[in-house]
Amino acid sequence: MNLTFMKKTFFVLLLTFYYTTISAQSKNVLWYKQPAEFFEESLVLGNGKMGATVFGGVNLDKIYLNDITLWSGEPVYPYMNSNASNNLPAIRDAFNKEDYKLAEELNKKIQGKNSESYAPLGTLEIKNHHTGEVSNYYRELDLSNATSKITYEINGVKFTREYFVSAPDQIMIIKLTSSKKGALNFDIESSSLLESKVEIKKNVLSLSGRAPMHENPGYFKYTQEYLPAGYFDREKALANLKKETLKEQKIIKGTRFASLLKIKNTDGTIVNTDTTLGVKNATEAIIYVAVATSFTGFDKSPSIDGVAEPIAKKELNNAFTKSYDKLKAAHIADHQKFYNRVTLDLGKTTAPDLPTDERLLRYADGKEDKNLEILYFNYGRYLLISSSRTIGVPANLQGLWNPYLNPPWSSNYTMNINLEENYWLAENTNLSEMHQSLLSFIKNLSVTGKVTAETFYGVKSGWAAAHNSDIWAMTNPVGQFGKEDPMWACWPMAGAWLSTHIWEHYIFTKNQDYLKNEGYPLMKGAAEFCMGWLVEDKKGNLITAPSTSPENQYKLADGFVGATMYGGTADLAMIRECFDKTIKAAKILNIDAEFVKKMEADLANLHPYQIGKKGNLQEWYFDWDDNDPKHRHQSHLFGLFPGDHITPLKTPDLAEASKKTLEIKGDETTGWSKGWRINLWARLWDGNRAYKMFRELLRYVDPDGKKTETPRRGGGTYPNLFDAHPPFQIDGNFGGTAAVAEMLVQSDENEIRLLPALPDAWSEGSVKGICARGGFEIEMNWNNKKPEKVIVSSKNGGKTTLIYGDKNQEVVLKKGEKKEINF
Structure with missing residues (x-):
């Protein structure tokens, strides 16, 4: 040769x-290959508190800034409708007379205020003084190290921008470099949609302001004539609180925010005007950005008890003493200790290496791209790491990234599915620490929820939460005191649903100290409310009354369309799950024996599931028709997923009825709903149906504001992989990622089922780091849809049974021990 x-x-x-x-x-x-023009094309970064949305423009680079603690309002007044529960006897009397129209109207009397709104903090604009044609443009987000980068060339000069948002140092860093000495010339402007002011002091660009007091859509932008003296001065503001009128006090209240920006240059000159900060004739420049708010807790006034600018100043000064390399190394190490826990491979791919938007379009045409499927899975984990690291403040409807003054649905916590779906991937994809934001929020809800239980529902023990919440842990049923439709406003079961997340955290981690000291008291409180809320029906079974099935409606023979009824299947499914898990928790802790007996008795006496004339699982107490048979919600299937008391083995008739329900509803639905249905099909062990819908979840959708001759609209995935509800809601991303894990591994406290819903398309592959209930972690590879090598490790020691098909093996491990199993 x-x-x-x-x-x-x-x-x-x-x-x-x-x-x-x-x-x-x-x-x-x-x-x-091009900068982002629309929000749905941008690339997002975050450290769980600070968020940055990067567009990557050449002459103008726009960056939206968010802080997850910047919301309208102040601590909620839970006694807002203290006599609401007095209306319950009339509603139940209407039920006795089967007068559902009257019950619907009376149900509106059990409503309170709507939630507050998540607010945008500000926008940075980096204006580059370029001349010449642009070539070789490239823009990326690397999920593995949580950094973004753009490069391009002008007149033979290569320009690079690198971005990251650090959790260890609570800072955003933007590094600009040019291949030619002195070629960097840019100015930075800062602005906000909220009332704010911009200052330049000692080469620091400062943006400060205040979020509004009022919920959407009643917010208006304050003008100077409405602002009291001392609006931006804390000491004067505190003094004015004592002497100004009530109207003026409302204006002065609200969460303050601050954004501080400083530039470190190796050469060139720092330049500024009254409102801009920039660099002239530099080769390299590093921008440091710190943000903060005056939020200090759900029950504390941010206008009195907190500060913003001093916090941002401290973080900026601390970070500014460190080099770019040191900051970046600490950031990557912190991110990768979570991100690198799980790796997924789905076998060989022949898909070409295309830009992500082009890959999505190709995939939407039915082409194979296994690595795109893995990218979507990884992106969901990346988003949770980036948006859920603040105690008491979980990821909201948009995670962390909100550019809107009036965001869709206030970008709040919608607790009849969306908030919970955000956290379906937390435990099984090995991100248990990210679950803490939600778990600590549940603790906050239990405080306001005690008042809600008594004043709205007449239950004097336990705590309740309803359809919506916000950073202030609002728990009352919403609806603006009778102005909104009960089909979504009147629903009190969020506490029962959320309590199951506490059990999930325990059963995945086996952290008994957490269960004893924090988790179980919250679970017990949710169960106590359920016990007090249940009433007997005419057959002597326990039901809820009034009841709704989230956002769905029934249609009666006489043409009446309503939502208010009694004994809704979704309510009872959530109560079943709440009771079951609370009983297990109490027995593990060996406490509350009498309370356990009461729960067990109530659990046995709940109105049973009913199978309708179409073979479906009934959503309503009676076999009524759905007003919309293909409705996006499927709350009555809660027992199948995320609950686990309906399974193909334990309850085959109910599993078959659940399957029939899904078939009637069809596959065409919105992002978060499709994410839920993929998980449901996975629990029915139908991998090919789950995979079909997973592909549909990745269907390309044009940005909301983009105009094309042949627009691609509807549910699916935007060019930046954000979930299209539409508009953007992050729950579809999280639900889709959770579903991939559910297709590969399913578990309960006694067994781990391998490849239970593996589709034909994934006939070979491997996964490492998926977690299973019981405190176990799984590494396995498979070929021809059969596991070849499985390694099980235990965090705390324990026993489980591994199951694949009709094969099973018992595994007993010590703490930290690993064992290889061959099937």
């Missing part, structure tokens, strides 16, 4: 390796 031939062969092999390696990187990298 001659040397030339060898060189050519080596070069071909090198190219093959290069392209397969680069293609493999698409499991972790989103990349594009």
